Amino acid sequence: MHQDVLISLRNVSKYYGGVVALKNLDLDVYKGEIHGIVGENGAGKSTLVKILTGVIRPEPGAEINIEGEIFSSLTPFLAYQKGIHVVHQDLSLFPNLTVLENITIHTYLKSFLVNTRKLRKMARVVLENLGINIDLNTRVGDLPLADQEIVAICRAIFGEAKLIILDEPTASLTSKDVSRLFEFMRELQKKGISFIFISHRLDEVLEICQRITVLRDGISVGTFAREEMNKEKLIELMIGKKLSKIQKERSSCGIDDEVILEVKNLSKHPEFSNISFTLRRGEILGIIGPRGSGRTEMALSLIGLNPPDFGEIWFEGKKIKIKDYKEAVNLGIFYIPENRLTQGLVLDQSLAYNIAITNLKKLSRRGYVSAKGIVDFARQAIEIFKIKSPSPVVPVRMLSGGNQQRVVLAKWILAAPKVLILDSPTAGVDVGAREAIYRLIHEIVQKGIGCIWISDEASEILNNCDRLLVMKHGRIIGEYFPYQLSEEELNEIIKE
Amino acid sequence: MKVELYLLVVLIALSLVFYFFNPKFFSLENIFDMLRNNAFLGIMVLGELVVLISGGIDVSLTAIATVAQYIMGILLVQNYLNNILVTMLIPVAVGLVLGIVNAIFIYYSRVHPVIITISTLNIFYGLLIFLTQGKWLYRFPSFFRRFSKINIITLVNQKGVPYGLSIFVILWFSLAILTWIILSYFSIGRKVYALGGNQEAARRAGFSVFKIYIFTYGYAGALAGFASFVQAQLSQIIQPNAIVGRELDILAAAILGGASIFGGSGTVLGVVLGTILIAIIRNGLILMRISSYWHELVIGVLFVIAASIVLLRRRQKRRKVVYQ
Numbered sequence: 001m002h003q004d005v006l007i008s009l010r011n012v013s014k015y016y017g018g019v020v021a022l023k024n025l026d027l028d029v030y031k032g033e034i035h036g037i038v039g040e041n042g043a044g045k046s047t048l049v050k051i052l053t054g055v056i057r058p059e060p061g062a063e064i065n066i067e068g069e070i071f072s073s074l075t076p077f078l079a080y081q082k083g084i085h086v087v088h089q090d091l092s093l094f095p096n097l098t099v100l101e102n103i104t105i106h107t108y109l110k111s112f113l114v115n116t117r118k119l120r121k122m123a124r125v126v127l128e129n130l131g132i133n134i135d136l137n138t139r140v141g142d143l144p145l146a147d148q149e150i151v152a153i154c155r156a157i158f159g160e161a162k163l164i165i166l167d168e169p170t171a172s173l174t175s176k177d178v179s180r181l182f183e184f185m186r187e188l189q190k191k192g193i194s195f196i197f198i199s200h201r202l203d204e205v206l207e208i209c210q211r212i213t214v215l216r217d218g219i220s221v222g223t224f225a226r227e228e229m230n231k232e233k234l235i236e237l238m239i240g241k242k243l244s245k246i247q248k249e250r251s252s253c254g255i256d257d258e259v260i261l262e263v264k265n266l267s268k269h270p271e272f273s274n275i276s277f278t279l280r281r282g283e284i285l286g287i288i289g290p291r292g293s294g295r296t297e298m299a300l301s302l303i304g305l306n307p308p309d310f311g312e313i314w315f316e317g318k319k320i321k322i323k324d325y326k327e328a329v330n331l332g333i334f335y336i337p338e339n340r341l342t343q344g345l346v347l348d349q350s351l352a353y354n355i356a357i358t359n360l361k362k363l364s365r366r367g368y369v370s371a372k373g374i375v376d377f378a379r380q381a382i383e384i385f386k387i388k389s390p391s392p393v394v395p396v397r398m399l400s401g402g403n404q405q406r407v408v409l410a411k412w413i414l415a416a417p418k419v420l421i422l423d424s425p426t427a428g429v430d431v432g433a434r435e436a437i438y439r440l441i442h443e444i445v446q447k448g449i450g451c452i453w454i455s456d457e458a459s460e461i462l463n464n465c466d467r468l469l470v471m472k473h474g475r476i477i478g479e480y481f482p483y484q485l486s487e488e489e490l491n492e493i494i495k496e
Numbered sequence: 497m498k499v500e501l502y503l504l505v506v507l508i509a510l511s512l513v514f515y516f517f518n519p520k521f522f523s524l525e526n527i528f529d530m531l532r533n534n535a536f537l538g539i540m541v542l543g544e545l546v547v548l549i550s551g552g553i554d555v556s557l558t559a560i561a562t563v564a565q566y567i568m569g570i571l572l573v574q575n576y577l578n579n580i581l582v583t584m585l586i587p588v589a590v591g592l593v594l595g596i597v598n599a600i601f602i603y604y605s606r607v608h609p610v611i612i613t614i615s616t617l618n619i620f621y622g623l624l625i626f627l628t629q630g631k632w633l634y635r636f637p638s639f640f641r642r643f644s645k646i647n648i649i650t651l652v653n654q655k656g657v658p659y660g661l662s663i664f665v666i667l668w669f670s671l672a673i674l675t676w677i678i679l680s681y682f683s684i685g686r687k688v689y690a691l692g693g694n695q696e697a698a699r700r701a702g703f704s705v706f707k708i709y710i711f712t713y714g715y716a717g718a719l720a721g722f723a724s725f726v727q728a729q730l731s732q733i734i735q736p737n738a739i740v741g742r743e744l745d746i747l748a749a750a751i752l753g754g755a756s757i758f759g760g761s762g763t764v765l766g767v768v769l770g771t772i773l774i775a776i777i778r779n780g781l782i783l784m785r786i787s788s789y790w791h792e793l794v795i796g797v798l799f800v801i802a803a804s805i806v807l808l809r810r811r812q813k814r815r816k817v818v819y820q
């Protein structure tokens with residue numbers, strides 16, 4: 001056995017009836033390493049965690065080697081004794097007890113009486129060694145989430161953990177919290193503690209882990225060094241197929257850290273309730289749900305056309321209250337409606353007119369707009385957006401659906417949006433034209449715009465968005481990364 | 497600490513109000529009387545507190561008390577007992593057993609404790625009535641009466657009638673201290689808090705949820721048994737329908753005393769103050785000569801106010817966490 005290996009799994013399998021949860025899995029975790037595990041939902045990650053923590057037993061023939069000791073299966077008690085600890089996504093803390101009690105909770109298993117003074121001394125030593133200065137007497141429920149996360153890890157350290165499994169630790173943390181957490185993990189790493197880091201946030205996995213194991217359909221696709229991996233390769237290994245060009249570009253696109261739009265507890269009875277999400281510059285956030293789920297109503301509330309009863313909207317770091325669409329436009333929040341024919345275009349007017357209408361400031365000089373100016377502008381738009389039209393002065397009614405949509409996109413995109421809300425942007429557009437429209441949107445998002453993409457087509461959302469929210473009955477029922485789900489799964493989720 | 501402080505303030509304020517209406521309120525005789533009359537309630541509430549902290553609820557404690565009391569009564573009347581200590585322990589043992597029965601049902605059925613304990617309330621009480629035909633028990637041996645008259649301090653009032661601080665008040669406070677010690681310094685007590693705070697986390701931490709249930713409901717049952725001894729002592733008669741029906745008082749005292757119905761929090765000091773608060777209110781209303789029909793209404797309204805305050809605070813806290 002390699003000198004530096006802490007835990008070695010060989011031939012670990014688990015079957016539930018006919019379903020393969022894990023098959024012939026081999027895995028090595030080194031001492032003092034942060035080892036990432038990624039995979040789609042159902043790839044076997046939670047089964048692996050349960051086997052490592054002794055909650056379930058693998059099929060016979062499995063070998064679990066912990067620092068030389070070999071087991072065919074573990075029990076929760078044994079796993080704990082051997083130093084395998086897990087911090088679940090819900091942290092499993094006791095909110096009504098103090099930090100001290102939470103950290104030392106496992107001592108209650110052995111002793112009859114509670115020796116607070118001794119425990120306090122021991123806990124203080126642990127915290128000081130790690131440079132944590134959270135007050136031991138605070139109720140854990142009163143702490144911010146990031147601190148709770150740290151308390152959960154400290155509990156494992158106090159219990160003399162050698163391997164700490166973190167299951168989606170950063171799901172509800174801000175990027176500042178994540179940095180703090182990673183710093184903490186690196187400190188612990190130096191002391192020889194190993195981590196298994198399970199997350200869907202591939203950027204973070206690539207940042208903090210030295211090696212990454214990819215699981216797919218219950219098997220290990222391989223363990224890779226961080227240096228030889230990027231997000232695109234990871235996703236392809238996770239889903240088992242090559243990404244489309246657009247997906248590739250999206251995966252390599254940097255999404256800014258800066259949050260451009262944040263929505264908190266937005267509610268309007270009975271259309272939608274408790275909607276909260278953040279949108280970063282350069283990010284495409286998909287919102288998908290069946291008809292009547294409140295998606296459009298919620299989007300309209302972001303631009304002043306459907307004022308909410310309750311909740312807050314923060315734009316570029318400042319709280320805003322939008323009274324009408326004009327205010328939204330002035331801020332740079334644009335909405336491209338579902339129904340372009342009635343809401344997106346003035347059908348009888350020319351292409352040029354339609355495009356100019358949102359760009360009048362740019363085109364006017366001292367209050368006058370020249371006809372020539374409009375037409376020239378339209379010609380530019382036609383070129384940039386590749387709108388197929390006989391001439392710029394043709395009424396848009398005459399254009400094909402796909403080209404009409406390009407006009408709508410053009411008129412808004414040329415007006416320099418900061419946040420673009422697209423509501424079913426390819427409705428009624430034929431397949432051939434869709435690809436081009438997707439490309440247009442991606443190009444502009446890359447310039448630092450935040451985009452909310454509302455659609456009820458699973459494949460469109462999965463192929464184009466960086467993150468997606470599922471809405472049903474007016475609520476957000478789930479948030480996913482596109483590589484977490486297959487199209488069938490997503491359709492299942494949104495089905496009524 | 498905050499809850500207890502509020503309670504104390506309310507207690508003092510109310511006392512002053514009642515004193516204003518009837519100066520007899522603050523007389524030592526009245527205070528001793530009040531405490532003695534509520535020792536039974538106070539002890540029951542201690543048991544209910546432990547159950548509430550664990551995240552459950554027990555409405556069968558009154559039935560457990562009745563059965564425990566009756567079994568002791570039968571043995572007394574048949575002259576099988578001649579020692580007050582043994583007599584005291586019998587209902588405690590019965591209560592412990594019935595409490596454990598509750599725990600076993602609750603654990604294995606995985607049904608919410610409120611439903612299980614409503615069932616056991618009916619089962620225990622129903623069986624008792626069926627078997628005894630509701631017959632009263634009285635004319636207990638003299639040692640049983642002698643014990644009830646013990647006072648720790650004895651004074652004489654203006655009319656020459658002696659009064660004093662009953663031993664039952666001391667017993668109540670001693671049990672309160674015992675409960676406090678267990679909840680604060682014994683690991684089983686801390687486990688009860690942990691279970692109430694996050695049941696799933698307790699399971700994952702390796703706690704035996706079964707053992708915690710056995711302790712929680714067993715202890716509550718045992719205390720209910722002891723309380724029934726106190727009640728029999730004070731009234732010197734055992735009537736099967738005397739105790740059942742007072743479940744609301746027990747819960748009101750516990751929740752007014754700061755025990756959360758959601759589990760995970762509550763203190764002995766708080767529920768003792770809560771019991772005293774209920775005692776003061778009932779006593780004050782009597783001294784104000786307000787019809788007893790209003791008493792339940794007043795208690796009920798206070799209960800709603802106290803519960804609402806708890807709920808509002810919880811909702812505020814939740815909002816605070818969301819924004820972080």
